[in-house]
Amino acid sequence: MILYILYVYINIILPISLADSFYCFDLLALLTMSAQRVDAKVVMLGKEYVGKTSLVERFAHNRFFFGPYQNTIGAAFVARQIQMGDKVLTLGIWDTAGSERYEAMSRIYYRGAKGAIVCYDLTDRSSFLRVKFWVEELQKCEEHCKIYLCGTKSDLIETDRTMRQMDYHDVQDYAEEIKAELFETSSKTGKNVDELFQKVAEDIYNSTTFQLMTEEKGVDLGQTNNSYFYSCCHN
Numbered sequence: 330m331i332l333y334i335l336y337v338y339i340n341i342i343l344p345i346s347l348a349d350s351f352y353c354f355d356l357l358a359l360l361t362m363s364a365q366r367v368d369a370k371v372v373m374l375g376k377e378y379v380g381k382t383s384l385v386e387r388f389a390h391n392r393f394f395f396g397p398y399q400n401t402i403g404a405a406f407v408a409r410q411i412q413m414g415d416k417v418l419t420l421g422i423w424d425t426a427g428s429e430r431y432e433a434m435s436r437i438y439y440r441g442a443k444g445a446i447v448c449y450d451l452t453d454r455s456s457f458l459r460v461k462f463w464v465e466e467l468q469k470c471e472e473h474c475k476i477y478l479c480g481t482k483s484d485l486i487e488t489d490r491t492m493r494q495m496d497y498h499d500v501q502d503y504a505e506e507i508k509a510e511l512f513e514t515s516s517k518t519g520k521n522v523d524e525l526f527q528k529v530a531e532d533i534y535n536s537t538t539f540q541l542m543t544e545e546k547g548v549d550l551g552q553t554n555n556s557y558f559y560s561c562c563h564n
């Protein structure tokens with residue numbers, strides 16, 4: 330009985346009583362995730378302000394927020410279905426906080442991910458340093474997770490070419506070196522956003538491990554309901 334009380338205290342009461350909104354929102358996101366069946370986990374990584382949340386918003390809801398920037402706290406979760414021929418694949422996407430304050434938490438979210446979208450801001454060279462950090466981390470800890478490099482805010486460099494701080498070919502060379510795919514996107518205009526997630530979904534769908542998993546567990550990919558739920562974690 331004492332052990333049971335101790336267990337409840339350590340695992341439920343203590344985290345909640347210590348919690349700031351970060352823990353509460355994370356709990357909400359975790360509950361959301363557990364309520365939704367997903368076929369594969371995808372994680373968004375990258376420095377703060379690079380546009381991870383905007384990318385997910387564009388993909389999941391086809392919208393872009395023009396309002397003031399709100400940094401993600403902990404992580405947010407969204408599930409979205411993608412049509413793959415006559416089948417439907419449900420991606421569970423974890424949008425992590427870019428702030429280094431939450432770095433340890435981000436590690437929880439890439440565990441078991443089939444794909445990682447590692448973002449950098451095309452107009453901010455320093456954001457690419459974080460890309461290298463996350464790539465090394467993934468190579469070390471999640472070797473089966475496929476990496477997609479994503480240069481964000483391409484609309485800004487289309488308006489003014491001098492704003493580009495990361496050369497496409499330099500990044501492409503790096504992508505080849507680490508066997509990653511490279512996309513340049515704009516969440517503002519929607520350019521390349523669907524293409525990026527479609528590629529992630531296709532690679533997962535065609536992967537041997539995924540095919541084996543669906544055969545063994547009998548996951549039904551033939552569902553047609555396109556509902557999704559988004560748990561948003563902003564301060």
Ligand SMILES: Nc1nc2c(ncn2[C@@H]2O[C@H](COP(=O)(O)OP(=O)(O)OP(=O)(O)O)[C@@H](O)[C@H]2O)c(=O)[nH]1
Pocket residue numbers: 375376377378379380381382383384394395396397398399400401402425426427428481482483484485514515516517518
């Ligand atoms: N022009 C332009 N601005 C963008 C684009 N994507 C994001 N932004 C802006 O960049 C800022 C940061 O975007 P977020 O999506 O919140 O960035 P984030 O990477 O999720 O940030 P954290 O939550 O702190 O990790 C916001 O002011 C966005 O409006 C884009 O494609 N084009």
